[in-house]
Amino acid sequence: MEVVQIQRRLVDYTKSLFMEGFLDGQFLQLQQLQDESNPDFVVEVVSLFFDDSEKLLNELTIALDQPNVDFKKVDGHVHQLKGSSSSIGAQRVKNVCIAFRNFCEVQNIEGCLTCLQQVKQEYYLVKNKLETLFRLEQQIVASGGSIPMIEMGF
Amino acid sequence: MAVNGAVTWLRRAEEIDGYDLSASDSEEVHVLAVDDSLVDRKVIERLLKITSCKVTAVDSGRRALQFLGLDEKKEANGFDGLKVDLIITDYCMPGMTGYELLKKVKESSAFREIPVVIMSSENVIARIDRCLEEGAEDFIVKPVKLSDVKRIIDYMTTDFREGEERRRGINKRKLRDDGDGDGDRSLSSSPPSTLSSSSTAPCSTSTSPLDSPTRRLKMTSFEEHIFADKK
Numbered sequence: 001m002e003v004v005q006i007q008r009r010l011v012d013y014t015k016s017l018f019m020e021g022f023l024d025g026q027f028l029q030l031q032q033l034q035d036e037s038n039p040d041f042v043v044e045v046v047s048l049f050f051d052d053s054e055k056l057l058n059e060l061t062i063a064l065d066q067p068n069v070d071f072k073k074v075d076g077h078v079h080q081l082k083g084s085s086s087s088i089g090a091q092r093v094k095n096v097c098i099a100f101r102n103f104c105e106v107q108n109i110e111g112c113l114t115c116l117q118q119v120k121q122e123y124y125l126v127k128n129k130l131e132t133l134f135r136l137e138q139q140i141v142a143s144g145g146s147i148p149m150i151e152m153g154f
Numbered sequence: 155m156a157v158n159g160a161v162t163w164l165r166r167a168e169e170i171d172g173y174d175l176s177a178s179d180s181e182e183v184h185v186l187a188v189d190d191s192l193v194d195r196k197v198i199e200r201l202l203k204i205t206s207c208k209v210t211a212v213d214s215g216r217r218a219l220q221f222l223g224l225d226e227k228k229e230a231n232g233f234d235g236l237k238v239d240l241i242i243t244d245y246c247m248p249g250m251t252g253y254e255l256l257k258k259v260k261e262s263s264a265f266r267e268i269p270v271v272i273m274s275s276e277n278v279i280a281r282i283d284r285c286l287e288e289g290a291e292d293f294i295v296k297p298v299k300l301s302d303v304k305r306i307i308d309y310m311t312t313d314f315r316e317g318e319e320r321r322r323g324i325n326k327r328k329l330r331d332d333g334d335g336d337g338d339r340s341l342s343s344s345p346p347s348t349l350s351s352s353s354t355a356p357c358s359t360s361t362s363p364l365d366s367p368t369r370r371l372k373m374t375s376f377e378e379h380i381f382a383d384k385k
Contacts, residue, residue, distance in 0.1 A: 026297045033200045033300070041200060048193045079246065083275055084193040087297045 003145035010136040014150050017133070022126050027089030028150065046130055049088045053123055056081045060116055064109070074112060075104035081119070092122045183307060184208040184236075188218045188243035188255065189273070194296070198242065198273075201303040210238075215250030215258075218243065224262055238268055240310060242294075245274035245281065253285060260289040271306055273298055 017023045034041040056077050063074045082097035096119040103111030137147050185207045187198045195211045202209045212218050222238065241259060243252040250258075252272050260266045269291040274281060282293045291310075294302045 026299075029297070029299050030197070033197075033204060038200065045193060045196050048196060052191075052193055076248075080191065083191055083296065086275060087191070087193050087197055089297075 003143045006140050007148050011148055017129055021091050022129055024089045024091040043134055049084050052084050071104045071107045090126045096122050182208050183239045185240045186238045187211040190247040205303050205307050215255035222265055241270045245272050256288050256290055
C-alpha cells in the first residue's frame with residue numbers, strides 16, 4: 001500500500017477516535033510534545049498508561065470481590081485511573097471513572113460492579129484503538145513517510 | 155511572547171538532561187516536579203523540558219523534601235548544585251499531600267522563597283484558596299497542558315525582574331478562567347474538616363460544577379496551539 005494511502009487511513013482513523021469520544025484534546029497535546037528528539041513520546045506515555053491501568057483494574061477486581069468492600073480503597077484506585085486516563089486523553093475511560101467514584105462515595109456495590117465492567121470494556125476498547133493507531137504510524141515510518149499532524153477544529 | 159533577551163530559557167537548542175545534577179546552570183530554571191502517578195510524571199517532565207527547564211521528577215512529598223534537604227532523617231546540607239527554582243506538585247498523593255508539602259516548604263527558612271505550584275484534577279475553589287493562602291504561587295487544573303506550563307515559567311521569569319505585584323495580578327486573572335475577574339476571596343475557604351482527611355486516604359471531593367466551564371475554556375486555548383507554529 002502506498003504511503004499516502006496509509007497516511008490517509010491514519011488521519012481518518014484518528015479523527016474517528018475523536019468523533020466517537022475515545023480520545024479528547026489531551027491526546028493531541030501529547031502528540032504536540034513529540035518531535036525528532038522524542039519520536040516515541042506518545043507510545044511511551046501510553047504504554048505506561050496501559051501498564052498502570054491493568055494493575056489498577058486487577059486491584060479493583062480484587063477489592064470489589066471482598067466480603068467487606070473497602071470503598072475508600074476502591075475510590076483510591078479509581079481516582080488514579082481517572083487521573084491517568086485524563087492525562088492521556090482517554091475520555092471514555094475517564095468518564096466511567098467519574099461515575100464510578102460517585103458510586104464509591106455512596107458505597108453502592110452494584111453500581112461499582114457495573115462501573116468496573118464498563119471501565120474494563122472501555123479500557124480494552126481504547127487500548128485496541130490506540131494499538132491500531134500506533135501500528136499505522138509504524139507502517140508509515142517504515143515506508144519512509146512522516147506521520148501527518150492532525151488538525152482538529154473543536 | 156516577546157521577552158527580554160536576558161531570559162535565556164527561551165532557547166531550545168539542546169536536549170537538557172533533567173537528571174544531570176552536577177552542573178548548576180543558573181540560567182535554566184530548575185523545576186522539582188512531584189507526582190505519584192508515573193504517567194503524569196512523564197508528561198510534566200516532557201512539558202517542562204520543552205519549555206527549556208531542567209527537571210527533577212520525584213514520586214512523593216517525602217522524596218521532594220529529601221531532595222531539598224529538608225527531610226528530618228537527613229541533615230540539611232548545602233545542595234549548591236541542586237538549586238531548585240520552582241516546585242510543581244500534585245495535590246492528591248498518598249502519604250504527604252501536595253498541600254502538606256507546600257506547608258513544609260513555606261515553613262522552612264531556607265526554601266520558603268521557592269515558588270510552589272499545585273496541580274489537581276479537582277477544580278474546587280476551596281482547595282485553590284487554601285493552597286493560595288498557604289503561599290502557593292498558582293494552581294493548575296489537570297490534565298496539564300503546555301499552555302499551563304508556559305504561563306507559569308513565563309511569569310516566573312518576568313517576576314524576577316518586575317516583582318511581586320505583577321505576578322499577583324496575573325495570578326488572579328489566570329485563576330479566574332471563567333472570566334469572573336472579581337476576587338471572591340473574602341469568601342473564606344470552607345471549613346478544613348472536609349479536606350483534612352486527605353492525609354492518609356485518597357482525596358475524595360466531588361467534582362465541582364466549575365469543571366464544565368473550565369473544560370470548555372481549556373479547549374479554546376488549546377485550539378490556538380494546534381494552529382500555531384509547533385516550535
